[in-house]
Amino acid sequence: MASRGIKDRVAIIGMGCTKFGEHWDKGPDDLLCEAAYEAYASAGVNPDDIDAYWLGTMGSGISGLTLSEPLKIQYKPVTRVENMCATGSEAMRQACYAVASGAFDIVMAIGVEKLKDSGYSGLVTSAPPNDGTEGGMTAPASFSLLAPAYFKKYGLDPDKGKDVLSRIAWKNHRNGAKNPKAQFQKEVSIEAIKNSPKIADPLGIMDCSGVSDGSAAAIIVRAEDAHKYCKNPIYIKALSFVAGPAEGPLSQDYDFTTFREVVASAKDAYSQAGITDARAQISMAEVHDCFTPTELVLYEDLGFSKRGTAWQDVMDGYFDLDGKLPVNPDGGLKSFGHPIGASGLRMMYEMWLQFRGEAGPRQLKNPKLGLTHNLGGAPGRCVSFVSVVGKEVG
Amino acid sequence: MRLMAGIVSYGSYVPYRRLKRAAIAAMLGVTASKGERSVASFDEDSASMAVEAVRDALKAAPPSSIGALLFATTTPPYGEKLNAAIIAAATRMPPNIRAVDLTGSVRAGISAILQGADAASGSKTNALVAIGDARLGAPEGKAEQQNGDGAVAFVLGTEHVIAEIEATASLTREFMDTWRAPGERFGHSWEERFTLTQAYSPLLSKAITDVLAKAKVAPGDLAKVVLDAPNLRAADEIIRAMKLDPARLGDNFALTVGQTGAAHPGLMLAGVLPSLKPGERVLVASVADGADAILLRATPAIAGFKPVRSVGMQIESKGDVSYGSYLKWREILPTEPPRRPDPDRPAGPPMLRSQQWKFGFVGSKCTQCGTPQLPPQRVCVKCRAFDKMEPYAFADRTARIATYAIDRLAYSLNPPTVNVVIDFEGGGRFLCEMTDCEPEKVAIGDEVEMTFRRLFTADGVHNYFWKARPKR
Numbered sequence: 001m002a003s004r005g006i007k008d009r010v011a012i013i014g015m016g017c018t019k020f021g022e023h024w025d026k027g028p029d030d031l032l033c034e035a036a037y038e039a040y041a042s043a044g045v046n047p048d049d050i051d052a053y054w055l056g057t058m059g060s061g062i063s064g065l066t067l068s069e070p071l072k073i074q075y076k077p078v079t080r081v082e083n084m085c086a087t088g089s090e091a092m093r094q095a096c097y098a099v100a101s102g103a104f105d106i107v108m109a110i111g112v113e114k115l116k117d118s119g120y121s122g123l124v125t126s127a128p129p130n131d132g133t134e135g136g137m138t139a140p141a142s143f144s145l146l147a148p149a150y151f152k153k154y155g156l157d158p159d160k161g162k163d164v165l166s167r168i169a170w171k172n173h174r175n176g177a178k179n180p181k182a183q184f185q186k187e188v189s190i191e192a193i194k195n196s197p198k199i200a201d202p203l204g205i206m207d208c209s210g211v212s213d214g215s216a217a218a219i220i221v222r223a224e225d226a227h228k229y230c231k232n233p234i235y236i237k238a239l240s241f242v243a244g245p246a247e248g249p250l251s252q253d254y255d256f257t258t259f260r261e262v263v264a265s266a267k268d269a270y271s272q273a274g275i276t277d278a279r280a281q282i283s284m285a286e287v288h289d290c291f292t293p294t295e296l297v298l299y300e301d302l303g304f305s306k307r308g309t310a311w312q313d314v315m316d317g318y319f320d321l322d323g324k325l326p327v328n329p330d331g332g333l334k335s336f337g338h339p340i341g342a343s344g345l346r347m348m349y350e351m352w353l354q355f356r357g358e359a360g361p362r363q364l365k366n367p368k369l370g371l372t373h374n375l376g377g378a379p380g381r382c383v384s385f386v387s388v389v390g391k392e393v394g
Numbered sequence: 395m396r397l398m399a400g401i402v403s404y405g406s407y408v409p410y411r412r413l414k415r416a417a418i419a420a421m422l423g424v425t426a427s428k429g430e431r432s433v434a435s436f437d438e439d440s441a442s443m444a445v446e447a448v449r450d451a452l453k454a455a456p457p458s459s460i461g462a463l464l465f466a467t468t469t470p471p472y473g474e475k476l477n478a479a480i481i482a483a484a485t486r487m488p489p490n491i492r493a494v495d496l497t498g499s500v501r502a503g504i505s506a507i508l509q510g511a512d513a514a515s516g517s518k519t520n521a522l523v524a525i526g527d528a529r530l531g532a533p534e535g536k537a538e539q540q541n542g543d544g545a546v547a548f549v550l551g552t553e554h555v556i557a558e559i560e561a562t563a564s565l566t567r568e569f570m571d572t573w574r575a576p577g578e579r580f581g582h583s584w585e586e587r588f589t590l591t592q593a594y595s596p597l598l599s600k601a602i603t604d605v606l607a608k609a610k611v612a613p614g615d616l617a618k619v620v621l622d623a624p625n626l627r628a629a630d631e632i633i634r635a636m637k638l639d640p641a642r643l644g645d646n647f648a649l650t651v652g653q654t655g656a657a658h659p660g661l662m663l664a665g666v667l668p669s670l671k672p673g674e675r676v677l678v679a680s681v682a683d684g685a686d687a688i689l690l691r692a693t694p695a696i697a698g699f700k701p702v703r704s705v706g707m708q709i710e711s712k713g714d715v716s717y718g719s720y721l722k723w724r725e726i727l728p729t730e731p732p733r734r735p736d737p738d739r740p741a742g743p744p745m746l747r748s749q750q751w752k753f754g755f756v757g758s759k760c761t762q763c764g765t766p767q768l769p770p771q772r773v774c775v776k777c778r779a780f781d782k783m784e785p786y787a788f789a790d791r792t793a794r795i796a797t798y799a800i801d802r803l804a805y806s807l808n809p810p811t812v813n814v815v816i817d818f819e820g821g822g823r824f825l826c827e828m829t830d831c832e833p834e835k836v837a838i839g840d841e842v843e844m845t846f847r848r849l850f851t852a853d854g855v856h857n858y859f860w861k862a863r864p865k866r
Binding site: 119122130132135138146200247249250251252254 | 733734735737740741743747752769771775776797798799800801802803804810811813822823825826827838849857859
């Protein structure tokens with residue numbers, strides 16, 4: 001029994017990504033078409049070349065028909081995937097495994113979410129019929145549980161803690177300002193972030209990722225076939241996904257300063273990729289910054305910072321675009337918003353651009369290994385995805 | 395065995411919130427009477443408040459001793475469906491009990507005490523009487539200022555009695571005092587002079603005379619007198635006519651709680667019981683759609699009885715509510731709906747399956763590793779043993795806050811919503827809402843206790859469940 005991974009066995013040969021934002025003039029069909037056709041063009045393939053599809057969406061449609069109908073896919077397998085906020089990454093993971101298994105030669109992973117049509121603020125999900133005892137905590141409130149727990153454990157006074165959180169949002173907006181596909185392309189001052197209206201104390205509205213529409217897609221082939229399509233493909237080094245036992249709300253020994261699911265999936269991914277020191281070996285990371293305290297805790301869970309020191313690394317600029325380990329160089333969920341099914345593939349799109357030297361003003365100098373991370377759920381009760389991707393085989 | 399039942403145990407409940415009468419006056423420009431009134435919170439109703447009183451009453455007489463449950467209120471959460479069953483489930487009553495709702499008149503409260511005493515007399519089991527009320531008065535009206543919200547519960551039986559019933563008297567007469575048609579939110583009342591002279595004074599006086607005559611007791615033999623009349627002048631007249639010592643009168647809570655409808659005579663009685671010494675008598679008389687009087691005499695057992703939470707202590711434990719919030723809580727003032735979907739109604743089959751959990755707050759404890767957990771689990775969260783659980787009740791255990799969230803986005807009639815992760819003494823962790831708290835004062839390590847509340851109502855289904863509150 002082991003998680004063996006598929007290091008260097010599959011590669012991405014083309015990607016597409018819509019601009020993320022309030023697409024009042026586009027439905028999920030439009031977004032899917034745009035991302036898919038951009039990916040076809042990027043890989044230089046025709047729709048009929050694709051053998052199978054994995055579609056990630058949490059609520060913008062059910063079944064493979066959500067994709068096959070607008071794209072007029074000609075009687076091919078389309079699998080609809082849902083795994084909360086890791087939905088897009090999960091669609092890609094399934095597509096990669098299908099290629100690695102030898103079942104298909106060339107496949108597409110695509111994700112979409114149309115959030116702005118509901119008329120409601122924040123995310124809206126519906127639960128199966130139930131006994132009414134499961135609380136209806138909003139996402140910002142769920143993740144805000146991390147803040148007082150982290151501050152108390154590591155002796156940060158609330159003001160200092162708020163500075164740390166604000167700097168994370170400031171950094172992500174600063175990166176997003178350099179990204180033409182981001183929802184928000186403006187720098188935001190620390191003061192404006194710090195003083196934004198409270199949503200879930202100590203989180204203000206500027207500690208939360210935005211709500212947007214978007215779609216992103218990747219075309220995947222066996223690594224040995226990659227160069228038939230493309231000069232500079234990117235290679236999958238590790239794919240890990242875990243669902244936790246949800247013991248956070250049940251066990252007194254969980255202290256709300258970590259995501260055990262993230263620790264487990266990072267460990268698994270690093271083992272697949274042969275990484276022994278993430279802080280030193282990872283060149284760049286796209287992590288799930290749904291709320292600022294999430295990103296703070298992720299630095300430690302992913303092994304970028306030692307326990308209790310991530311806040312210091314934040315203040316030192318370690319994760320800035322010009323820092324030692326740039327995190328969310330594309331601007332993150334903070335600048336892109338979080339169309340659930342698309343986010344994981346949007347993160348991969350930044351890896352694609354950076355490895356190929358196509359990231360424009362955000363371009364990092366010669367990145368070797370990149371990491372993408374998604375989580376879905378809430379602290380103590382979540383699913384987590386970690387991938388490691390690289391520019392070269394080996 | 396005694397022929398007639400008496401009080402075995404009792405509990406009371408005064409909700410945490412207070413509305414200052416001056417705050418009503420300031421907003422509406424009407425004349426304010428003195429003092430303040432209690433207000434059931436946005437997540438409370440007559441049944442949930444009754445549950446709180448019953449929980450205290452059952453500390454001295456366990457659920458297994460109960461054979462009948464009578465719930466009295468003029469404000470039943472359901473117009474059709476047994477409200478008493480909610481109370482039975484929340485207090486983990488055995489299924490083999492009689493249960494009934496008594497409603498339609500403020501008189502239902504004292505009637506329930508009389509009916510409960512009858513049911514328990516000559517029976518091997520106790521009767522549990524739960525009375526809760528949260529009556530609405532129209533803005534600018536007298537009732538809005540004078541009413542209060544609260545609950546009281548009595549266990550009546552023939553063994554371990556702390557106050558025996560010596561005599562009772564009742565009078566019934568058809569007259570227009572206060573009425574409310576089905577579907578109406580606010581009641582109507584006839585002119586005060588009419589009800590005072592033609593009903594309250596004569597009926598109250600006759601009921602008291604009758605009960606004292608039956609027991610051959612003189613007014614001077616009464617250690618305490620509890621007089622509950624909607625018109626306070628009726629009580630004053632009785633006091634003068636019978637030459638009662640005002641010092642022996644039980645507090646009517648007019649300045650602190652208000653008149654709690656069906657619960658009021660019981661709540662006033664609960665207010666005086668702690669001061670009774672063995673052998674002392676208390677007269678309880680109430681006038682509402684007729685009159686009832688009960689003469690009680692404390693037994694030696696009263697010396698050893700201490701209520702879990704006295705009425706006085708609960709009157710002191712309080713926090714203000716603004717008149718604006720009160721109007722929102724009672725949905726008198728319509729507000730803009732949130733940009734969020736309405737909550738789904740809880741579903742019948744899952745509610746039945748999880749009744750012990752949802753209503754009784756019973757979790758499980760692993761018999762293999764001893765870890766308490768909630769909600770109840772099949773696989774142990776700690777040692778992963780499968781189906782080695784036994785039921786484990788959490789409702790009466792205290793807990794401490796491990797971390798918390800103040801949610802300003804969630805829709806609530808009382809924003810912001812405070813969510814807490816709490817660790818129970820003896821083990822077990824839960825994430826739930828915290829109520830009756832001041833959000834800015836919530837801190838890690840604070841002690842909390844559990845309280846039974848109505849979370850929301852959807853499609854006419856009231857969603858009851860438990861919340862944490864600061865220890866009272």
